[in-house]
Structures are given as C-alpha cells and as structure tokens.
Amino acid sequence: MADLDVIVVGGGHNALVTAAYLAKAGRRTLVLERRDHVGGAAETAELDGVRVPRLADTVGRIRPSVVKDLDLRSHGLRLAAPDVRVFAPQPDGRAITLWSEQARTVAGLRDWSGHDADSYPDFDRLVRSLGRFLAELAAETPPDIKAPGIGDALTGLKLGRTFRGLGKHDSHTILRVLPMAVADFVAEAFETDALRAAIAWRGVRSSFLGPWSAGSTAILLADGAGNDGGAAGQTVFAIGGPGALSEALASAARKAGAEIRCGADVAAITSLDNRVTGVALASGEELTAPVVVSGLDPKRTLVGLADPVTIGPSMRWRAANYRTPGVVAKVNLVVDRLPRFTAAAGDDDQLLRGRILAAPGIDAIERAFDTAKYGRASDTPVLEATIPSLVDPSLVDGAPEGTHVVSVSAQYAPYTLRGGTWDDGGRADAFGDQVVAVLDGLAPGFASSVRAREVITPLDLERDYGLSGGHPLHGEQALDQFFLWRPFLGSGRYRLPIDGLYLCASGAHPGGGITGQPGQNAAREILADTKRRR
C-alpha cells in the first residue's frame, strides 16, 4: 500500500489548486514545498520593515471558478480593484490612462485622437469577445489527437460551437489575428503610438518577444481571457499581497484534507517500469504514491527530477529544448513618499492605483527587446509598476507616514548575458539603477525617495524559485509552446511521459500567470484517470 494517493511536488499556486481539488475528491494528498512557505511566485515578503509583493503583484487573472469551487473568500481572500487600470506617462508629460469604466477611457483618449477614442469601444468589444472564446479553450483539456475518445469529440463539438458562436466576423478575425504580431494588431485599431504601446505591452510581458514578433497577439488576448481585462487588462490586488492568495489556497487545501510539508526538497521522482512510484527527498526520505503531480516547470521536472533512463534520450532532448528564456527582473522599492509623475499633475493618488507603464511607443519596446537578443540588458527597460500600498495600506502598517511600496517588473533583462552572468559584480545593481533612472525621468525626484531596494534577476528567479531559465511563465508562451503542444506535443494533456506523472502548473495549457487554470484542469484529468482505475 502506498503512503499516499497523490504527491504534489512544489507548493506554487497551481500546485495548491490541484491539491485542494484532489483532496476535496477524497484523495490522500501531500504537497511538498522546498522553501519554508508555500506560494512560489505568489508571495508577500518583507523588505525593510514593510511587506512587498516579491514577484507577482496583481492577481486579477485568477479564475472565478477556482475562487468559487474552493470557497477562497471563506479562507480569507479579499480582492480590491481600483478604478484605474493603466496609467502610462509619456516622456513629453502627457499620459494615456485606461480606466475600468470604458466611457472614462474614451473621454481621455479624445485628447490624443478622435479616431482612437471612437475605435476604442469596438476594440474593447473585440478583445473581450475573443478573450471569452480563449477562456473556454483554456478551461478545456486539449483533445487527444492520437486516440480520440468520446470526451475529445464532445470537447471538439463544444469548442466548435463556441467558435461558431463568435459569429462570422469574430471567428474569421480570431483565425487571422492569433498568429499576428501585436504591433500590427493594435495598429489596425489605433493611430496613437503611446496608446498602441500601452495595450501591445501585454502581448510581450514576460516573454522573449517584441511587439513585432509573430504570435504576440495571442498572448494579449489570452491575458484578458477569463477575467474582466478587456482592452485595458486587469488590475486586481489581493489584500495582504499575492501571498494572501497562496495562504487562502493552502488553507482550502488543508481544510479539504491535504497535507502540506514545507522545507521538503524533492530530489527525484522515482519510477519503475515506466510507472511512477513516488518521490525521494534530498534528506533521503522516500515517499510512495501511484500519482505524482509536478507543480514545477516541465524542464525541471523531466530533466531535473525524472529518471533519465525511464524517459529516454529522445524525450529528454525534447524536454531540454523546451524554451525558457527568462527576460524579466523584478525590482522592489520602498519609498518615503509617493512618486510625482509630471504627467499626473494633481490627482496622483487616483492615477497611481493601477498599473503604471513606462513603455513609450512600440519602437521603444522593440528596441529594448533588440538588446536582449544580443545578450544585453536594456539601458531603457520597459517597466510595469504598481504601488499596492495605495490600495492596501496594511502592507506598510507601522512604517513612517508616507511610506509606500513600488513593485516593478523590468523587461528586457535576459537570463543569458554575453560575457558573464548576473552574479558578476554590480550587474544587478547597475540594472536596478537603470530602472530607478527611467522612473525618475518620468517622476522627477523619485530616485531620492527610495529608502530600500531589492533587485531580483532572472538568475535569482531560477535559484530561489526553481524557475528554469528564470522564466516566470514556466517557459515561453509563444506559438510553438501552446495549447495541445504546451509543454510539447504528446504531453499537452497534463500527462507526462511516465505513467502516473502529471504536470499541473504554468508549463501546461493554458500557460502562465496567476490563473489557477492549469491546476484546475490537471486535477480534473487526474481524477478522471484514477476513477477509471479504481
């Protein structure tokens, strides 16, 4: 008799979602987390006496069905959504501002271009319509093309119906735009470069792509799938930081009966005759279970933990070639006063509650990307910042009046640097300086307000969080690692090449970000498989 029904390796948010669903269904489930707390990249940590969202900062893409099924509100999850979604100050002192309320966005855009103001509602509608289709796709397990069963046929029919439901125009549009460069996609609707950039940015965020790269439109549309994003994108905070979401998930899992062990470093996934048998911990302890679910990325799972003889050289080669070129650094800042953006004269407070974007134009993003292609960090990185303490003052409880947290995702900072690594003296700091300088250029005096700073490079993401190549999405979300072939063809249905081994996190369909969707889908598949066997 095995020790457990299911062992979940890793305690990131998707792993917790899977564990909670499985435990709810009565499976004896154990979660093993290497670090001393769960959450992975959805983590609230301390910096200079205040609490900061260490990596991810917003949680608005979490699927409503996950929140509902696991009753996360009763486990303490509280969400807050400011009126403003995006504030994009420009070097010339003007700004693009996108609001939750469409009419307000349109009114503001009229200062830039009447054409764009008129186009915005239609574009917003299109993004939402295509996003709804992608959300349905995301909630389904990709069909089995090798040996399709009744279920696959039904899924196919259902998706076919949803596809037709888009109507002739939108169904033609989605086939055309998915593989498109996002720069072209936004240019079809808007003439203002600053607006194009503010929207297109979401098509390249966390990816080793520029706005002129094919397939970036798919990323933009998927970002708005299953949430209230639309053209502006979501900006929703968890009170207490993203760690609060992880805690609520862990609490739900425990309540359902799952056990969670932190400080438990899995060193190997054990198997016999191409069937998984359990895991071995770095401590030497061995645990057995007929089902092992990996919440890690596919490369780490298959190249790092699986038995090389069992998976064989060909699969190992494919797993090793799974692309994970991390390109984002995270810079967390504690400041002693709110930044004063030239473009936000007056009502700072209101405008700064959403995502603040330093991406002044399509070409500016593309040029920042260019440097990354040749293994250099950009001197003028594209930044997406939030000031969560404006929405959630509890983060800075006890700190001096005026203290705020500025959370910055800085791109492009490639994992692979020419002629050295991120550990080489001063590289990380120098990049941190560039990030502060970009913000200081838009909000003069910002640099002098910084009281504490941490720079988390892609190399840190790999070492501290176990993300291969420092990729926050567990691997590129480009067209070649998508849907049925995420992480790769033959393993796109949460089942990895060893029987009983599953993948439940961002390396599986529908991919990265805090959605809980891969975790939910994987749990459904595992339950279906184990029910059959019982």
Added chain:
Amino acid sequence: MAERYDAVIIGGGHNGLVSAAYLARAGMKTLVLEQRHVLGGAAVTEELFPGFRFSVFSYVVSLLRPEIIRELQLPRHGLDILPLDGTFTPLRTGEGPKAGGGDYLWRVNDHGRTIRELRRWWPADAEAYEEYGQLMVEMARFIKPILGITPPDLTSLDPRPLLPLGGLLRSFQQLPERQQAVFVQLMTMSAADFLDQWFETDPLKATMSASGIIGTYLGVRSPGTAYVLLHHYMGEIDGAFRAWGIPKGGTGGISNAIGSAARSLGAEIRTEAPVERILVNAGRATGVALAGSGEEIRADVVLSSVDARRTFLGLLEPGTLDGEFEEEIRRFKFRGSSGKVNLAVDRLPLFTSLPGAGEHLRGAISFSPSIDEMEQAYDDAKYGHFSKKPYIDMIIPTLVDPTMAPPGKHVVSCFVQYAPYHLAPELGTWDDQREAFGDAVVNRISEFAPRFADSILFRNVQTPLDIERTTGLTEGNIFQGELTLEQLFFNRPAPGHARFRTPVRDLWLCGSSTHPGGGIMGANGRIAALEVLRSRRRRAA
C-alpha cells in the same frame, strides 16, 4: 462587336500563364493580357547591358511543381533547369576553425563531402545534420499535399471543403509523435530557435536560416520563419524532376516555356496590353477594359494573376465590393523587404577565404556569417533602414549557363535582404537611396572579396520601389503579400476568401496572393484553373 472569350487572364506572370494553359487545355477559349512587352512578370530575362542577359528579379527555381512540368510538358517547350551545386558561405579573416586565415563553410550536394566539411567545424553537428536531413525529408513528404489543396473556410457550414482537411488530420495522426512535434515547431518557431536545437556552428545556422527570411519582413529570430526551411527539402524529394536550379536562359526561360505550352494548347497571349478595369455588371465580372485604347474584352470568367490589392482596390470600380471585404484587403500586408542588384563583371570574384575560380562559385554564395549579423540586418529594416550589412544570396549564372554574357565575362545576381519598401522619413524615398543601397551591397561583398568593386562593368539596382514600378507587385513584395502565418492557407488573402473565388462572381484570383503563396511554384495558377473548371462543370450539370 469584339471577340468574346471564355476566360481572360490579367497578367502574364508564371501563374497567369499556368492558369491559361490549364484552361486552354480544357478547351476554353482563353486570352492572357500582359502589360509589359515581355512575358513573365517577375520571372523575366532582359538584356540590361549590351551582351549581358539578366534574370532581373526572380533568379532561381526551387519549387516549380513537378506535376505542372509534367502535365504541360514544359521540357518540350524549352524548359531546361540547370542544377546549382551547393552553398558557399565565405567568412572573413580570423573567423572559423581554420588555423590562421579566414575560413568558409561549403555544403555541396555530395552528402559525404558535406558531412566531412561539417565535421571540420564541429563533429556533433555533422551527426546532427544527418538526422536533421532525414527528418526534414519526412516532413516535406507530409507537407507536400497541402500545397495542392484548396483551403477550406472553417466557419462555413458546408462540410465538403473540410474533407481534404480531414485527410490531412488523419495523415498527421499517423506520423510518429516526434515528427508531429517537429511539424508543429516548423509551423510556429523562428528558424534560429528551430536550428538551435540541432546545431552549434554559427555560419551553418545563419546560412540555413536565411531561407526562412527571404522575401519576408521578418528576422531569423522571428517566430514563423522555420517553416520555409522545409522548402529546400521539397526540392530534394522532387529531385528526380530536377526542379531545383536555374533555368537555361534565365528565369524568362520558364515563362517562355509556359507561354509556349499555353499557346500550343490554344491560348492567345497579348503583350503591351495593360488592363485598366475589370468590367462588372450586376455583380458578375464580364470582361476587362484596356488602358489607353479603352478596348473592352468580354469573357465568361476573369482571372486575375496580379496581387489582391491591385485586383480589388486598383482594377474594380470603387463601390463594387462591400466595405468589410475592402477593409480586409487593405489589411493584407505587403511590406516588400528585398532588393536585387544585378552586376556585369569582367572577372570572377576572388574570396579571401577560398581564392580561385573553383567549383565553390558554381552554387549559391551566401553572405551569412552569423545569426547575429542576419538578425542585425533585420533590426535595421525594422526601423526603416536598408541593412548596412545585408544578407546577400549571390549566384553567378554564367558559370552554369555561359550564354548569358560574352565569353570570359560574367553576370552576378545578388538578392539582397533587407530593403524595406517603407523607408524611415530621414532617408527620403528609394529614388534618393538607390545608389547608396547599391554601394552597401558592393561594400558588403568586398568584406569577403576585397577587390570585387574593381571588376564591375555595369550595375543595375532594383529597389522594392523599382520592383513595384516595373512588375506591378504592390510595395515590391515578391510573394504578392507577406508569407506570415496570419496570411497563409485559409487566410490568404482574406479569411473566408481563400478559395480563389472572389466576392464578385466570375472573378477569380490565380496569383501568389492566394494559397500556397509566392515563389515560382505555379501551384496557385494550377489550382485556381482547376477550381474554375470544376465550377463550370457544376454549373453545366
């Protein structure tokens, strides 16, 4: 009353001529109208400099469909394709594994020799090359049928056009999983990422990836460029038909052969007959009106082999099409990205890495020393500049076909990437930059063959603007519309309109703006003609 035709075809490029031949073969009274004095569109041979004949634009044949060669009996009409052997990638002093001086990478059709050459660079790459080559041949075998089908409209309720797709799905299912995965990668990855999985040798990857960017406004690191890597191998499976090489007498030789085949089957061909307008009556195309004379020619069906933008926005009376369709056509992207420099020289180029007039000059000479330089060339173009260090695909046709130049002299054909049609404002127009572009090309060649400039007797620079002006190809795009993922298959030229039919009844497209895209394939012209014939049969029945 003027003569009446069953079919009139606008444009005497290779696709227009192929359509004409197939329609005439089926007994239709067919007329081809070509605006220029020569047939061939972008596949023409012209004597630009006394005694020197040039394939002015398109310069090699790689993909001319074997069934067309066979069915139209093109060899009987003078088609003779001379094989090009190998690809030579010269490097500069200090580059490559050779001790001391500069090196080169030279792949030839003799497999054993290529493997030995690769082993010299990096033994593991030689091994990978064999595996890779086999895989690509299998892939090409799977893809080939797609080139011959009419794309279905996925949103249509009529299931019949979906049938060939079902067949494709089944043959996909039957592939081993590894090959399925590679197929997906080919359709979605960048050429550089795809090749990175196999190879280390930079000039090898750069040279192979070059085929992925030819004629596109994309770089070797842009997703969607891997697919074209296959094309090379398609030629290989068609090898028995000698479909890869240069046509004797230049690419005009192909056009003349197809033209002659069409004539012998009964088609009529008129040159210097530019079409000004497609005549439409009550929603159906009824013929064309010529520019200048105003002559009207009536026909049951009109086929346009010119690109989608020129056909729909240039040749139709405004208001003929509904606004939404017009919008789709306006969105169809062209963005020509390549130029051509044709040179007459008094001696062969002398490369520092392999001096002498050897065999290495008889194939393609690829200026692609590294992935980075390929990508930087694209970066220039992204911001509206022609590449300072462009990728050049050089061919010296006189080495395989000495009739193209006086004895002892040579013709050098340089295909150059990138030359964006839309220049950055600070550069002005292509009329201002033509010679600067030509200089950049000669300078680039001189990096590898230092005394090259001294050998030049005559230089003809074709910028994308010149290509547009002469051949009518919108924005100088050699494929009649970018070959990006969103403009392929059922999206070419517009979603829901990929079946050669147009919203105007009896008006058909038969050029490269349709599936399966550009290149001297002839597939578009053939499938379009077959669709026209099928529809006539259906109507007659």
